[in-house]
Amino acid sequence: MVQVWGPGAVRAVEACFRPARGGGLMLGPAGRLRLGRMGRGAGDEVVAVVLEGEPPAVEIQCHGGPAATELVLEALEGAGVGRAGVEQWAAAQAATRIRAEALVDLPHAPTLRAAEILAEQAGGALDRELEGLDAEIRGGRLDRAIGRADRLLADGRVGVRLREGWRAILAGAPNVGKSRLLNALAGFRRAIVAPTPGTTRDVVTATAAFDGWPVLLADTAGQRAAEDPVERHGIDRARRMADSADLVVLVLDLSRPLEESLGVASGWPRGRSLVVANKADLPAAWGLDEPSLRGLRALRVSAERGDGLDDLTAAIAKAIVPGPPAPCAGVPFRARQVEGLGRVRAALRAGDVAAAIRAIESLRGWA
Template sequence: MTLKDPICAIATPLGKGAIGVVRLSGEGALEVASRVWRGKDPRKLKGGRFTLGEVVDPETGEVLDQALLLVFRAPRSYTGEDACEFHTHGSMAVLRRVLEALVKAGARLAGPGEFTFRAYMNGKLDLAQAEAVLALVEAEGDLARRQALRSLEGSFSRKIAALEDRLLSLLAHIQALLDYPEEGVEPLEARRVIGEVLEEVEALLAQARSSRLAQRGARLALIGAPNAGKSSLLNALLGYERALVSPIPGTTRDYLEAPLELFGIPLVAVDTAGIRDTLDPLERAGVERALRIAEEADLVLYVADRSAPRPSLPPLPPRTLKAATKADLPPLWEDAEFIPVSSVTGEGLGQLKEAIREAFLGRGEGEYLLSERQIEALHQARERLLEAKNLPEDLMGLALEEALKALASLRGRKEVSEEVVARVFQNFCVGK
């Protein structure tokens, strides 16, 4: 695969949209563009400017759409190459023909992630930033967006670079110590430096949980006795009437799922059948499902009606929050473990949401969105640092080098194998 030939792809989702974008990048991209463009000559346009014109079939001259053309000139583009974007109408009919026209004009269809791969190869982004691009494209909730953006902006990479730097000068010191012992190099505080780097690596690793949560989301199951107010509470949390509510116990039979984003965490809230002994085979099947869903959920919200006699607790998994519903009615019981809420007045909902946030994120959300690859590399670095820390100074070199290599692989520097890079980019969609 040549790395500079002009490549093209549809960059917007396939479907109907007001606008669709077709991207083109590579050596000779503006030449290719000029063959499908009727309007101002793209080769003569300044970078960063839009121009209005028509996209044409280069073989027949047929006009395919009216469009805006945005030109970028190397190295001031996403890929670092000459590039342009055709902003056309967003139907597949238009986009497909525009793409075809570009291929006829000499461009090649881009592979998944090829634009970002070029950006990486041309030094526009490091590997961690490229992964952040992928994470932003795939962000399911605001937490993932916030975290990925911080990585894309380079603050994660800078932090890693600083750690690499410290290890590198430590290695240089140790080398000097080996080479010129008689020079009496100052006794190095190697262990202190390693300890500090280790601390930072561990602080990053502590964000793995929140990264996974932000990317994969979590399941929140509402369980409790019939009529406890589970479905009402689900609706109150969602802010719309999703589940059927009635004063008849046993209203919810099958379980019901609804997406619920809380504090940027993409949750799936699951409403379940009220748990009770029953002879009705359908209801009993529902109860069995409810218990299984509770078991499999990332967090259980146990719901009990405070205006009715206190029910006996079903078996609850360790990750359970408790809510006492119908707080607007006179209470028949109190329990400090239960957060009082009312789906009618909204009382206590804020507190409940806060408790859910706390259960998932603890004291704070992670700063960065770590990919599995990054978590793995950080683990490697941690292990090697721990190893180095327990060796005499003149023997720590090798372990330190390994730790440095692991850290450097985060940004894609130093001997990151092609395989690793390929693995990062294979997750991309075409057009990014």
């Protein structure tokens, strides 16, 4: 999609638009779609529409993909139109800086839920929330203001992840079914599954939605004392990834003695772990109340048959986002916004009303 805006927008597009059925771009009212071609040679087939506004802008939908779009851009440049980045476009579109930031981030949302939340912010939800916060501060209701800032900062932990998603790693001993589980959770055959222990040697990833939250799942090499240097390298990478992941899903094999797969569990961070007892379709070799699990609650799953996957999906979602933002809430979604809110809250805690108001202004204003 190409948008041309500014005082000469319609004239410039008119100069290079070849309508399919006669009549110029401005034939009929604004908002009417016009089919035509743009660009040298045959150019690209496009649908152009004049958008009401003062001055009116023109939106051009190109049909031929990125390379054909270049033909359209080249023609527009010939008509005196300059190129702008998406940030500049958003700044020209949006009434506030935060709404412009949301317009830039929205097309990158990996899931519907992420898109919904960002679309709310593009519609002004966070701006309205900050106006409310400002009103509480100016009204002297500092406790309430601190409460609102706390809530915004809590939601910001979710908001800043909407674009890139969270990272969860499937870890465990060789052959417990990590790759099979990745495929089952991702819904397609991404990783190689084989009965031979040590099948996965590098980190294989797939993005999936868990209750609407985008999560990059990483399948890793099974943890064991490997002789093979390639496998050992994969095992080291898995350990490093586990350290920086948001969540470690430790996979155990329910059909084999627990010691075989639990040995590798030592050292995984407890707070960010979920435990899965896989191969629940086979006769169990141990019980979920084994003392050696040290109170860790394991979820029974059969990656092969799909049993327990809904519960596991829900548990992963809950582990990464324990408290989702309320529907339609104002949610900070950039680190810059979260930092700004941190300054607002610090000023409020210090009782410095003027500094808190300034911090909101700088958070909302164009830098």
